[in-house]
Amino acid sequence: MNKPIIALDFASKEQVEELLSRFSEPLFVKVGMELYFQEGPDLIRYIKSQGHDIFLDLKLHDIPNTVESAMRGLAKLGVDMVNVHAAGGLEMMRAAKRGLAGSSTKLIAVTQLTSTSEEEMHEDQLVYVSLEESVLHYAKRAMQAGLDGVVCSVLEAEAITKVCGPDFLMVTPGIRPASVSADDQKRVATPAEARVKGSSHIVVGRAITKSENPAESYAQIAAEWSGRS
Numbered sequence: 001m002n003k004p005i006i007a008l009d010f011a012s013k014e015q016v017e018e019l020l021s022r023f024s025e026p027l028f029v030k031v032g033m034e035l036y037f038q039e040g041p042d043l044i045r046y047i048k049s050q051g052h053d054i055f056l057d058l059k060l061h062d063i064p065n066t067v068e069s070a071m072r073g074l075a076k077l078g079v080d081m082v083n084v085h086a087a088g089g090l091e092m093m094r095a096a097k098r099g100l101a102g103s104s105t106k107l108i109a110v111t112q113l114t115s116t117s118e119e120e121m122h123e124d125q126l127v128y129v130s131l132e133e134s135v136l137h138y139a140k141r142a143m144q145a146g147l148d149g150v151v152c153s154v155l156e157a158e159a160i161t162k163v164c165g166p167d168f169l170m171v172t173p174g175i176r177p178a179s180v181s182a183d184d185q186k187r188v189a190t191p192a193e194a195r196v197k198g199s200s201h202i203v204v205g206r207a208i209t210k211s212e213n214p215a216e217s218y219a220q221i222a223a224e225w226s227g228r229s
Ligand SMILES: O=c1ccn([C@@H]2O[C@H](COP(=O)(O)O)[C@@H](O)[C@H]2O)c(=O)[nH]1
Pocket: 007, 009, 032, 110, 112, 113, 114, 115, 151, 152, 173, 174, 175, 183, 185, 203, 204, 205, 206, 207
């Protein structure tokens, strides 16, 4: 069972240090735009030096040439996972993969953000299929482009496994233990539901980072995710 990925949605290295100081074991953490745009590659090197795995969640979405060059730069950071938006298209995803050639960094594609409801997808994107159909379409395109998996919600995980097989990564944010508010997330599930539906990884931010006791919340979520509680 993969470790829960903790979303370090902070604005400074000091906040990261404070959070990490509460843990004694190696973690899998996610660095997103907020933190990376403030602290940059030095922070990635710092987190690596502390022995943690990193998902660098920058969600690239641009023309193929730009994405390929950007990925060439990110490959040098030695992070464990990076991503693009599948909406950038097949050629862009292939270019992203070329940019990572020679590195062991996993490449995944965001399908539909977990903060998007079906109604919003219709209104904002003028995509008039079901949300699951749209996510499945993007998952198939990501697989066709040779990516390692997708970012999706737990609600689509079973359908993706049927089409893309059990080895295709399904990294699922929108994870909320039963007692925690959904906030801006629309497609949410508990850690136990994620295990049952076949997520390969869960991403958890506020349920840990805003908790009174982050280490305890992490331990509870990890236990539920692995089926130990
Ligand atoms: O579809 C997506 C893609 C990425 N995210 C990111 O995951 C975390 C979730 O944080 P919570 O506090 O647990 O809601 C956050 O960093 C998002 O940028 C996502 O939520 N949905």
